[in-house]
Amino acid sequence: MNSTAPDLLAGAVFRADEPVLTSRSLLPGGVSPLFGQSDQWDLNGVLRRPANLHPAEWKLKFGGFTGSWHLRARELAVIALSPRHPKVMAAGIPAPRRPVDPQTAIRRLGPLRALAAWAAERGLPEDLGVWSEHQLHVRIAGLKESGLSVGTVVSHITVIRELHRCGPLLTGGGLPRDPWAGMSSRAAAGVAASGPGTLSTPVIPPEVWFPLVRAAWTYIDTFAPDILRAQERWRQLQAEATRSSLGAADRLRAWLADPGNRVPLHDELLPPRITDAGEVHWTLLSFLIGIDRAANIFNPHRGLRKVALEAVERGQCASASLLPEYVQVRRADGTMGGWSRGLAPRSLKREIEIIRVACYIFVTALSMMRDSEVQEILKGSVVEYFGAPAVVSAEVKGEEDFPRKHWWIIEPVARALALAEEITPHPERLFTGIAGEVRNAERFTAAEGIKAFVAHVNARTDVNGLEPIPSERVAPHMFRRTMSMLTDQFPGSEIALGIQLKHVASRALANRTTQGYAASAASWAKHLDAAVEAARFRGLRDLFAAHKANEPIGFGPGADQLTRTFDTIRDTVDAQGGDATVEHALLKQARISIRFGTLNNCLFDAANPAGAVCLENTVIPTGHTGPLPDRCRPDRCGNSMIGPQHVEIWDSEERSLTKLLETRRLAPGHRAALEQQRDEARAVLRKAGR
Numbered sequence: 001m002n003s004t005a006p007d008l009l010a011g012a013v014f015r016a017d018e019p020v021l022t023s024r025s026l027l028p029g030g031v032s033p034l035f036g037q038s039d040q041w042d043l044n045g046v047l048r049r050p051a052n053l054h055p056a057e058w059k060l061k062f063g064g065f066t067g068s069w070h071l072r073a074r075e076l077a078v079i080a081l082s083p084r085h086p087k088v089m090a091a092g093i094p095a096p097r098r099p100v101d102p103q104t105a106i107r108r109l110g111p112l113r114a115l116a117a118w119a120a121e122r123g124l125p126e127d128l129g130v131w132s133e134h135q136l137h138v139r140i141a142g143l144k145e146s147g148l149s150v151g152t153v154v155s156h157i158t159v160i161r162e163l164h165r166c167g168p169l170l171t172g173g174g175l176p177r178d179p180w181a182g183m184s185s186r187a188a189a190g191v192a193a194s195g196p197g198t199l200s201t202p203v204i205p206p207e208v209w210f211p212l213v214r215a216a217w218t219y220i221d222t223f224a225p226d227i228l229r230a231q232e233r234w235r236q237l238q239a240e241a242t243r244s245s246l247g248a249a250d251r252l253r254a255w256l257a258d259p260g261n262r263v264p265l266h267d268e269l270l271p272p273r274i275t276d277a278g279e280v281h282w283t284l285l286s287f288l289i290g291i292d293r294a295a296n297i298f299n300p301h302r303g304l305r306k307v308a309l310e311a312v313e314r315g316q317c318a319s320a321s322l323l324p325e326y327v328q329v330r331r332a333d334g335t336m337g338g339w340s341r342g343l344a345p346r347s348l349k350r351e352i353e354i355i356r357v358a359c360y361i362f363v364t365a366l367s368m369m370r371d372s373e374v375q376e377i378l379k380g381s382v383v384e385y386f387g388a389p390a391v392v393s394a395e396v397k398g399e400e401d402f403p404r405k406h407w408w409i410i411e412p413v414a415r416a417l418a419l420a421e422e423i424t425p426h427p428e429r430l431f432t433g434i435a436g437e438v439r440n441a442e443r444f445t446a447a448e449g450i451k452a453f454v455a456h457v458n459a460r461t462d463v464n465g466l467e468p469i470p471s472e473r474v475a476p477h478m479f480r481r482t483m484s485m486l487t488d489q490f491p492g493s494e495i496a497l498g499i500q501l502k503h504v505a506s507r508a509l510a511n512r513t514t515q516g517y518a519a520s521a522a523s524w525a526k527h528l529d530a531a532v533e534a535a536r537f538r539g540l541r542d543l544f545a546a547h548k549a550n551e552p553i554g555f556g557p558g559a560d561q562l563t564r565t566f567d568t569i570r571d572t573v574d575a576q577g578g579d580a581t582v583e584h585a586l587l588k589q590a591r592i593s594i595r596f597g598t599l600n601n602c603l604f605d606a607a608n609p610a611g612a613v614c615l616e617n618t619v620i621p622t623g624h625t626g627p628l629p630d631r632c633r634p635d636r637c638g639n640s641m642i643g644p645q646h647v648e649i650w651d652s653e654e655r656s657l658t659k660l661l662e663t664r665r666l667a668p669g670h671r672a673a674l675e676q677q678r679d680e681a682r683a684v685l686r687k688a689g690r
Contacts, residue, residue, distance in 0.1 A: 012071055012171050013087055014078055021046065023082040023099045035078055038062060038070065043102055051375035051429060052446065053103070060106050068126045069116040071171050072163075073109060079166045080105040091168040111159040115139070127172060128163060133179040136160055144190060153189040161185070201481040204474055209482060211469045212450075213365050215457045218466060219358035220416050222327055223339055227351045228422070230322040230343040234287075237322075241292040248297040251289040252304055256311050263311050264288070264320035267341055280308055281320040284344055320344035329465030339464045352423055354456050357449040359420035360431050364446075364479045366413050369393065371446050371476035373407075378428050379421050382414050389414050446476040539596050540587060544569070555688040556634070558603040558641030565590055594641075595627070599649060600634040600684075601641040602627055611638040635683035647688045654681040 014020075016036025026032060026046055033041035041060040043049070049058045065073045079088055080100045118139060124131060139160075143153050160179065167174025180188035204212070255261050264281040282298045285308060291297055298305045311317065321342030329339045343351060364374050369391075376394040383390055383406075390406040391413070409417075420430040454469045461468050543553045547566045553559060569586045576582060595602040604612055604627040614631040627639070634640040642650070657678040661671065 012075070013091075013169050014075065020074075020078045020081055023084040033060075035074060038074070041077070047102060050103075050372045051431075052372045057106070058102070060102075060109060062109070064113045065116060068172055069112075073112055075170050076108065076112065076159075076162055076166055077105050079169060080108065080162075088169065093166060093168060107155065108159050108162070111156040115156070115159060128167075128170075128175050129173050131175060133177060136175075136179045140188070150186070150189055154185045157185045157188050201477055203482040203485055204478050205470075205472065208470050208472050208474065209365075211467045212361065212454070212474065215466045215469060216358040216361040216365070216453070217412065218464075219355055220362060220412075220419055222329070223351075223464075224355055224419055226323060226326050226340065227343065227348065227355060230348050231352065233322045234345055234348060237287040238292075241287050241290055243292045243294055245291065245295040245297050248289070248291055248295070249304060249307070251291065252297075252307055255289045256307070256316065259316070261288070262316055262318040263308055264344065265312070265317050267319050267344070267347065280312065280317075281344055282308075284320050284322075318342075322348065331463065331465045332461060332467075337463065340460075341463055350456070354453055355423060356420060356431065357453040359416040360446060361450060361453065361479075362416045363391075363409075363413055363420075364476055365483060367391065367407050367409050368480050368483050369407055370480060373405075374476075375429070375431050375446075377417065377430050379424075379430065381430075382409075382417050391417060447474075450474050450476075536594060536596065537587070540592060540594060541584065544583065544587060552644055554601065554641040554643040555647075556600075556640050556642050556684075557638040558601065559643075561603055562592065562594070562641060565592060595629075597629070597632075598646075600632070600646055601643055602629075602632065602637075603639045603641055605639075613637040633680070635680045635687075642684055642688050647685070647690065650681050650684045650688070651690060654678060654685060657681060 012035075014035040016034065018035045019032035020035050020041060021032040024047060027048060030046035032046060033043070040062060043058045043060070044055045047058075049055070060077055062070060062073055078085070079093065081102065082088065083093070083099050119126075122135075124135065140153065140157060143156055157180065160175070163170070164175040164178045167176075256263075264284045266279050266281050280298075282305075283293045286293045286295070286297055298308065319342040321344065323343060326338030326340045326343075328336050330336055340347075340351075360374065363369070363377075364371065367374070373393045377391060378393075381392045383392055385406045385408065388408050389411060390408050392404055392406055394404060417430065424430050424432060426432040451474075454471055454474075457464065457466050458468050458471070460466075543562070544566055547553050547563065548570060553562065553566075569583065569590060572578075572586060573582050593603060593605045595604065606625060609615060612627055613633045613636050614628040618628065618631065620628070632640075634642060657674055661674055661678065666674070
């Protein structure tokens with residue numbers, strides 16, 4: 001229950017009975033929290049909560065704040081949540097295009113609470129107007145020295161800056177100055193300016209990506225049919241079982257008379273917390289003979305238990321299983337066998353949870369959707385969009401009203417979504433009730449689920465035939481980063497080869513990605529050849545795109561050679577009616593050798609080194625392969641290509657040498673050397689038509 005603190009509200013700009021959500025559209029029937037509610041502001045049922053958030057994460061909790069900090073926290077929160085509030089506008093505080101995400105307002109309370117505690121420890125006054133910038137610089141320096149991540153430090157800096165920005169509306173005033181005026185928050189945190197699109201999100205290493213995605217697809221494509229058949233068998237046994245114990249002894253003896261029937265035993269290889277491993281699975285046995293467990297026919301005081309135990313002593317027993325056999329897989333030791341030791345009611349429930357996680361992993365990995373957007377997927381969301389399969393979901397990031405959006409997907413992703421829809425217990429959503437969260441069937445914590453999936457697979461690799469998955473941290477946003485990098489760097493090659501699916505890259509390329517998401521990663525470059533080779537291929541693609549647009553790609557014999565190759569590729573693509581994926585494949589197959597340089601590009605081919613001027617009349621160092629860049633002669637070599645970007649450099653060089661040669665008192669040897677250099681520059685420029 002919320003309470004108010006009238007003594008603190010007396011000097012506040014906002015009234016105690018004033019709604020805090022005046023700049024947002026509320027849910028039907030939703031009532032905004034009031035500013036005077038001092039314990040917490042509950043946004044559940046008021047603003048739409050993203051599917052990947054627990055109800056407890058949709059509340060602004062003001063516990064831990066005391067004195068003026070308690071009022072200050074609520075004032076900062078209402079300004080963030082309602083930037084177009086008349087009082088905020090009247091105070092001259094700039095209003096953003098849309099209010100901050102409620103999660104942002106919620107997360108800011110943590111750094112603010114830490115700042116208040118830090119100030120109390122040092123005896124700083126509650127009047128922010130007398131705080132010095134030096135004290136706040138010391139505060140941030142201490143956070144950086146404590147080893148916090150850059151993002152965390154930036155969040156603390158942001159909160160401090162908010163105390164200055166929102167000062168006109170804070171009771172008692174805010175900070176008189178921005179401690180880092182003219183600097184970005186990242187610069188204030190001591191982080192060097194990064195290039196456009198640079199992200200801190202790591203990629204999933206290839207040694208984790210491939211076994212993880214393969215395992216997810218194997219569960220969807222290979223194991224799921226068995227699991228669903230076992231589920232249907234269990235439902236059938238429950239539906240057909242009688243609750244009467246009459247005739248139980250006859251039923252049991254008749255069932256045991258068939259040598260094909262075996263008393264089910266709990267799996268001895270279940271986790272250590274299971275205390276009944278190796279014992280008779282009395283519940284399943286009861287249902288197998290057609291009697292509900294509620295009849296309690298195997299009560300220790302009844303003789304039926306003894307009959308079953310005698311059958312076990314005779315060897316008429318086996319691991320509990322709802323199915324007689326399972327899909328055969330090849331195991332690590334080379335043998336063939338069923339992928340499961342047996343699905344009993346308890347392990348069946350766990351496997352269904354694992355299937356749900358497998359579907360989540362596969363969809364997230366190959367659709368490039370965010371975690372919040374995947375969890376917003378509802379039943380019936382797979383549609384056809386411009387002639388291709390797509391999934392409809394809500395775009396959450398940066399959007400107040402969660403607009404519906406289409407993501408193009410491949411057919412296997414559609415299968416994964418169909419499977420998730422078939423097994424979901426929720427009336428609408430596909431991803432709920434993750435493993436390990438029995439008490440909260442609504443919530444699906446992806447990171448926890450991925451960890452549980454990896455542990456589950458690794459604990460059974462001796463039977464399921466899957467390769468072990470390294471137990472490294474895998475977060476949902478890392479899938480989007482990794483897939484974006486893969487589709488940018490290696491379209492149509494390693495993805496399709498690694499998980500043996502068709503057209504993964506061509507469909508994934510239809511999604512928009514930023515340069516930062518598509519940036520290459522050293523771990524993958526090493527896996528797929530080398531980072532340098534990836535950069536070369538990207539440059540080659542850019543040259544091919546310029547050639548297709550009838551723009552000049554360069555000058556000289558190397559450019560002529562490359563143009564002929566590009567013409568052949570373009571003609572082949574046109575003849576086959578191919579797309580960008582075909583172009584990229586042909587560029588790969590052409591194995592064009594090119595080295596991009598500052599003064600020229602070199603098309604040296606190790607298979608045909610003839611004509612490489614750099615190798616003429618010289619001793620090649622032992623073990624060296626390729627050209628010798630320090631002996632490059634762009635004016636003479638048949639492998640040289642002068643790109644448009646190089647022409648200005650050579651032109652500037654020629655003009656500088658000409659001006660230098662106008663000097664009267666040059667030594668004859670020096671003049672001769674300069675004239676030779678100018679002649680070389682002019683020879684290069686003549687190739688470029690200058």
